[in-house]
Amino acid sequence: MTKAKRNRLIYNIVTYALVIAAFILLQSMIANKSISRSLKGQLVPICSWIVMAVSLNLVIGISGELSLGHAGFMSIGAYTGAVVSGWLLNSFAVESTLLRLVLAILAGGIMAGVMGALIGIPVLRLRGDYLAIVTLAFGEIIRSLVNVLYIGVQDGHLCFSFLNRNMPEGVTMLVDGAKGAVKIKPISTFAVGFVLILITLTVVLNLVNSRAGRAIKATRDNRIAAESMGVPVTKYKMMAFVTAAALAGMAGALYGLNSSTVVPTQFTFNQSINVLVFVVLGGLGNVLGSVISATLLTVLPEVLRAFSDYRMLVYAVVLILVMIFTNNPLIRSFADRLIAPLKQLLRGKKQGGDEA
Amino acid sequence: MTQVKRRANTKMVPVQSDAIVPERDADKAPVLEARHLGIEFGGLKAVDDFNLTIGKTEIAGLIGPNGAGKTTVFNLITKVYEPTMGAVLINGRDTHGMNIVQASKLGIARTFQNIRLFDQMTVEENVRIGLHNQIKYNMFTGMLRLPGYWKQEKKQHERALELLHIFDMEKLADEQAGSLPYGAQRRLEIVRALATKPSLLLLDEPAAGMNPHETEELMENIAKIRDQFQIAILLIEHDMSLVMGVCEGICVLNFGRIIAKGTADEIQANPVVIEAYLGKKKEGQA
Numbered sequence: 001m002t003k004a005k006r007n008r009l010i011y012n013i014v015t016y017a018l019v020i021a022a023f024i025l026l027q028s029m030i031a032n033k034s035i036s037r038s039l040k041g042q043l044v045p046i047c048s049w050i051v052m053a054v055s056l057n058l059v060i061g062i063s064g065e066l067s068l069g070h071a072g073f074m075s076i077g078a079y080t081g082a083v084v085s086g087w088l089l090n091s092f093a094v095e096s097t098l099l100r101l102v103l104a105i106l107a108g109g110i111m112a113g114v115m116g117a118l119i120g121i122p123v124l125r126l127r128g129d130y131l132a133i134v135t136l137a138f139g140e141i142i143r144s145l146v147n148v149l150y151i152g153v154q155d156g157h158l159c160f161s162f163l164n165r166n167m168p169e170g171v172t173m174l175v176d177g178a179k180g181a182v183k184i185k186p187i188s189t190f191a192v193g194f195v196l197i198l199i200t201l202t203v204v205l206n207l208v209n210s211r212a213g214r215a216i217k218a219t220r221d222n223r224i225a226a227e228s229m230g231v232p233v234t235k236y237k238m239m240a241f242v243t244a245a246a247l248a249g250m251a252g253a254l255y256g257l258n259s260s261t262v263v264p265t266q267f268t269f270n271q272s273i274n275v276l277v278f279v280v281l282g283g284l285g286n287v288l289g290s291v292i293s294a295t296l297l298t299v300l301p302e303v304l305r306a307f308s309d310y311r312m313l314v315y316a317v318v319l320i321l322v323m324i325f326t327n328n329p330l331i332r333s334f335a336d337r338l339i340a341p342l343k344q345l346l347r348g349k350k351q352g353g354d355e356a
Numbered sequence: 357m358t359q360v361k362r363r364a365n366t367k368m369v370p371v372q373s374d375a376i377v378p379e380r381d382a383d384k385a386p387v388l389e390a391r392h393l394g395i396e397f398g399g400l401k402a403v404d405d406f407n408l409t410i411g412k413t414e415i416a417g418l419i420g421p422n423g424a425g426k427t428t429v430f431n432l433i434t435k436v437y438e439p440t441m442g443a444v445l446i447n448g449r450d451t452h453g454m455n456i457v458q459a460s461k462l463g464i465a466r467t468f469q470n471i472r473l474f475d476q477m478t479v480e481e482n483v484r485i486g487l488h489n490q491i492k493y494n495m496f497t498g499m500l501r502l503p504g505y506w507k508q509e510k511k512q513h514e515r516a517l518e519l520l521h522i523f524d525m526e527k528l529a530d531e532q533a534g535s536l537p538y539g540a541q542r543r544l545e546i547v548r549a550l551a552t553k554p555s556l557l558l559l560d561e562p563a564a565g566m567n568p569h570e571t572e573e574l575m576e577n578i579a580k581i582r583d584q585f586q587i588a589i590l591l592i593e594h595d596m597s598l599v600m601g602v603c604e605g606i607c608v609l610n611f612g613r614i615i616a617k618g619t620a621d622e623i624q625a626n627p628v629v630i631e632a633y634l635g636k637k638k639e640g641q642a
Contacts, residue, residue: 002480002529003530004480004529004530200641203499206498206500206501207498207499209486210493210497210505210507211495211512212494212495214488217474217476217477217481218474218477219478221473222472222473222474222475224436224456224468225472225473225474227455227457227460228434228456229465229488229552230460230461230488230552232457233457238628272431276486352413
């Protein structure tokens with residue numbers, strides 16, 4: 001096995017192991033009732049934010065396109081999930097919460113994936129800043145649309161409208177305009193969230209180390225060279241974008257079905273920036289980093305509730321610091337010099353281990 | 357619209373009379389035929405009436421002073437630009453309306469003047485991108501790690517190392533491409549291009565930044581590649597020792613037009629070429 005391959009394998013194993021270990025630890029803590037109520041309530045959101053961060057990392061870190069509308073896909077997933085779950089319960093009397101949850105998540109993923117494809121076709125022709133601006137606009141459009149969306153269910157039929165007064169009499173409302181998706185039965189569980197994380201990790205990590213993933217990375221590193229090697233660039237950009245959108249939709253469905261209401265204001269531009277902060281702080285292209293930073297940055301604001309007014313301010317400062325420290329060659333070389341002896345030490349140890 | 361109109365007006369002649377190919381390729385179909393090729397950038401004719409035929413196993417050179425339009429010719433052949441006049445035929449097929457990817461699939465591969473490697477990927481991964489259309493499996497096979505994935509990945513790995521062996525670069529397989537020394541990056545670009553299994557390899561200043569020793573090595577390698585893969589090579593180069601040493605047919609470009617064609621000896625003795633490079637003697641000066 002080559003060195004690069006071994007490093008990759010170790011990285012993947014560590015990523016999976018960390019997630020699984022955290023799950024087992026938390027489950028046993030829940031069983032022992034040694035977990036605080038507030039943290040317990042945070043578990044499912046943490047799962048969805050991890051999925052959000054990892055999927056956005058696929059677009060930003062691996063495909064190299066700045067997308068600022070990720071919360072838009074999440075809201076599509078959340079609404080679809082809420083509607084599908086309500087519909088299944090109301091019209092098909094599906095009592096099993098697990099079945100409803102799984103179907104809702106799948107529907108959320110598919111819906112967001114389809115939207116991702118529709119948006120991707122025109123948007124992925126753009127590059128850099130333009131792509132960022134258009135995805136940002138898309139996120140806002142989605143939010144404005146669901147703000148006036150009414151969906152009801154009656155006798156097994158779904159009714160859609162953008163006007164409340166068009167709804168027939170005696171309909172059970174599932175989505176009620178600006179009030180959002182209402183009367184959701186919270187059915188999300190930590191276990192399903194955990195499985196969703198594992199699926200996301202598998203999809204993203206396996207994709208990265210495959211033919212398609214290499215094509216995506218090549219497109220990021222040098223578009224013209226990739227095309228000259230016969231790699232259809234748009235196809236692979238699309239693949240990354242749609243996969244990320246579908247995963248974000250799944251995360252949205254999980255997130256939406258965790259509470260009794262979903263409102264459009266939950267998925268604003270700020271939320272997209274939040275996920276972006278997870279990704280940048282965890283490291284572009286670094287999946288494990290995304291998992292860790294999404295977890296920490298979801299838990300910390302709860303713990304540091306007293307400073308919540310300053311959260312966005314701190315995020316902005318942190319983003320700027322990260323940019324300075326990762327892109328300034330002077331600071332980078334300084335950091336490298338600081339780390340070098342440590343690396344040497346590690347390498348020395350490893351070689352010693354090999355000889356023994 | 358205008359493009360179609362112009363193309364219809366192209367004057368067609370029976371096979372160019374000035375086409376030269378090596379004798380051994382005379383009875384085989386040429387790899388590349390450029391016929392009256394030209395491109396205008398807003399009224400400026402960057403390349404005009406460019407005719408070139410390259411034999412199946414020919415090593416051809418494209419030389420000329422800076423700004424003569426050499427790289428533009430490469431960009432026309434590889435379809436980075438769509439020509440506004442004339443046609444490019446690869447293995448007898450007209451490439452009109454094709455994009456870069458389709459041209460690559462027809463069998464053109466290139467390197468770049470300013471190295472364009474996939475910097476953040478490993479050397480082996482760079483070569484594997486070249487193998488993208490050679491050894492395939494679909495996205496879901498990759499995501500789900502089906503048996504096809506392991507089989508094809510193994511094939512890709514072995515083929516990549518085989519190709520890296522041409523320049524004795526197997527040991528560098530795990531290095532990050534962007535961190536390689538300059539000469540190795542140039543060699544890697546050639547390996548990556550070869551991985552696409554081209555019938556015509558375009559090298560844009562392969563010896564730029566190399567020392568005389570490295571250039572000599574490169575010269576041998578270019579000949580070796582041609583012999584081993586039986587492909588045609590067209591190279592742009594300013595290093596005359598390399599061009600004169602390895603190229604069979606040479607084509608000289610100045611201000612977007614061909615000013616001379618011939619073998620190394622013919623080109624060296626051609627007064628028009630000397631004038632283009634060194635300028636004209638003033639009347640009365642000794």
